[in-house]
Amino acid sequence: MSPAIELIAINKSFGAVHANKDVNLSVARGTIHGVVGENGAGKSTLMSILYGFYEADSGEIRVNGKPIAIRSPIDAICAGIGMVHQHFMLVEPLSVVENVMLGAEGGAMLRVGEAKVRAELARLAKDYGLEIDVDATVGDLSVGLQQRVEILKALYRGADILILDEPTAVLTPAEADALFGLLRSLKEQGKTVILITHKLREIMAITDRVSVMRRGEMVATVETANTSPPELAELMVGRRVLLRVEKDEKTPGAPLLEVDNLSVVDSRGVLRVASASFTVRAGEIVGIAGVAGNGQSELLEAIAGMRQPVLGSIRLEGKAIHSSEHNPHRMRQLGLLHVPEDRLRTGLVPAFPAFESAILGFSDEPHLGRGPILDHDRLIADLAQKMEQYDVRPPAPRLKSSKFSGGNQQKIVLAREIERNPKVLLVGQPTRGVDIGAIEFIHRRLIALRDSGVAILLVSVELDEIMNLSDRILTMCGGKITGERKASQTNEQELGLLMAGVVDEAA
């Protein structure tokens, strides 16, 4: 039987960047095939070529053994290829039926098409267990169900081959399990699934075979049963990596950050953080686990002074922070520094040269210039030194911030904050979009900082990361802190339940 998908010697360049070099990939029908690689390894480019967003410079695509030309997503859909994007392409105010119909309305009048969609959705629900309320407004659905709508859209359009791009990034562990169950039943029905991810655990859990990309090249394709996470990580990075950073047990010191009964309301008046209370001590990492969008971001921003809390108070080193000094500027002066969740939107200015991004938040520091004028030579020299220390590549302080890879941007932000000797450090998503090699480095830095007596509050949607780094773990759901555990005395299942809002019986 010919493979469902065959990519032969695919090449694609963007300017000077050779994003795909002679890439070959063969995906057998009725299997789940993982594609892993660091950011910028060329996975997304390859899938975009397969789905018709880009055209390859050279190479051949065969679907079920037949060479075809895919020039647009329409060609891909006709060839039976469907894609579920990381960021959903849904119209939130419309219903499930309307979203599925979108682009396949079948004529000027909606009634005929709608009847067809309803019948087809009922069949899909029966065949694959894809139950959903078809008249629900998509915006009201949970993220897991929204993803289900995306899958339904693809299946409705006759997809035999389903590409999923980082599908679990926004899901709770339980939702991810449900997704995996669904993918297995799709496989049993003879569908082919291509799963793009950087989570090795998922690859091991669900795929039949896995292909590894590195720097635009396909470096290996192996049977999942014959490999291991360390081996895959080594293939991805090209050298041995530690997936777990070693750290010693330490007894934390005095409380440096105390948050008491903090409530935060967003710009639309929705309550985002509800009466959060906790303490972070010197020499301790407290991790906040939770599915993205459950108030963690707002909590960090409120502590940093970027948002005014509606209720509650915080204390730094035992001293209450008055609301008049609760702003980012003053908090920095008091030793509370902040590595924000979103590097590109918040942590640096993409259009600025790196040395200017490297003083964001600190441009008033007297030693950075004379009077009102900044000393550029000095800024450049400062950053050059930090770049060497943090192994930022390329070590070019004048290069535009947006030109660095995610990992290197993150190192620039970390260097800026850490090298200013914080007392308390807020860290949001320190390794989102960061290569495995750099993750190891960043984790080591954070542990070293903790060992030197800094109080660290860590927010991450990567449960592995939280469990790896934290001494204590708080879980958040719907703006509430739903539980607190010692990292050494809990497990993923328990945290998963707390993250899903199951009430903590121990509390």
Next chain:
Amino acid sequence: MSAPLDLPKWADTILVPAISVVAAFLVAGLVVLAIGENPLTATRWLLLGSLGTGEGLGFTLFYMTDFIFVGLAVAVAYHAGLFNIGGEGQATLAGFGIALVLNNLTFLPGFLLIPLGILGAAAFGALWAAIPGYLQAKRGSHIVITTIMFNWLASVLLVYLLVNVLREPQSMNPETRAFPDASHIPYMHDVFAAFGIEIPNSQLNLTLVLALAASYCVWLLIYRSRLGYAIRVVGSNPSAAVYAGISPARIIIIAMVISGALAGGLAVNELMGYQHRLLLEFTSGYGFVGIAVALMGRAHPVGIILASLLFGILYQGGAELAFEQPAITRDMVVVIGGIIILFAGALDGLFRRLVAHLFARQKLARA
């Protein structure tokens, strides 16, 4: 993903604008052809009239002075992410400020009166820009809408003031009495004459030097100072500004104040340098030209100086052209100017993409 839009600096700042200008002239040439005139003769008159004679050059540089000020005004606001359409109104109010200072402090000597007049212009321009700035920062009223409305307010206010308040009782013209002689900014030909060098007479005055100095100060402000850093952070990434503890509201107001003060330079050049009294519509729509100048100059002072020179050539040369070839009327010249604005501003991205594409391809061929 679209083609990468990265260009070497020289291509970004010189090549692309040059292509835009050439394309604009080609299209303008077609327009001239369409009304039955020879585009080559027209171009000859345009260049001869603006650069070919000492007198023409003087006028070109006089206009250039106006455009530098309004271009800088638009650019400073632009770096804070604001589109200041109100240069016209701000310059109008600056003119009022000049008249207030000069005609009330007539007893002062020139070396005090001139700086005070300039300060008056800056202060009134700044004030007129600060109000829309405040409304944007604190009330969220869109700066484009408010500055446009403030242009009308300024224009009507000036009519009222000149007709009812400032007009000399015995005069029929809606204008103030002449400013004291001591307050006149010296003409360039007089300055040169003082050094024994003879140059043709024109409206060109020492305000040009002030414009060039302002360009340098704006460069220093935007690209080297802490305040300029904050302005650019707010303009290019407002949420990063909040993170950094920079108050966008404060920066918006400050940027508009600086912008309005710079727009006041137009009034200094026109009134203190040439007209020597306050009169109606002395801004002649140059406030709007500033938008095109800033766009074409990529909001960088050097680019703004070059773009101002181009528009100076266009205005002076255009006047000569309309005089020499009556078939090409003043309106026709405005059309040509409009085409250049269209190409340099709105269609700038078109050529940028094209050039970037060529560069990328060339790089690939070499690789």
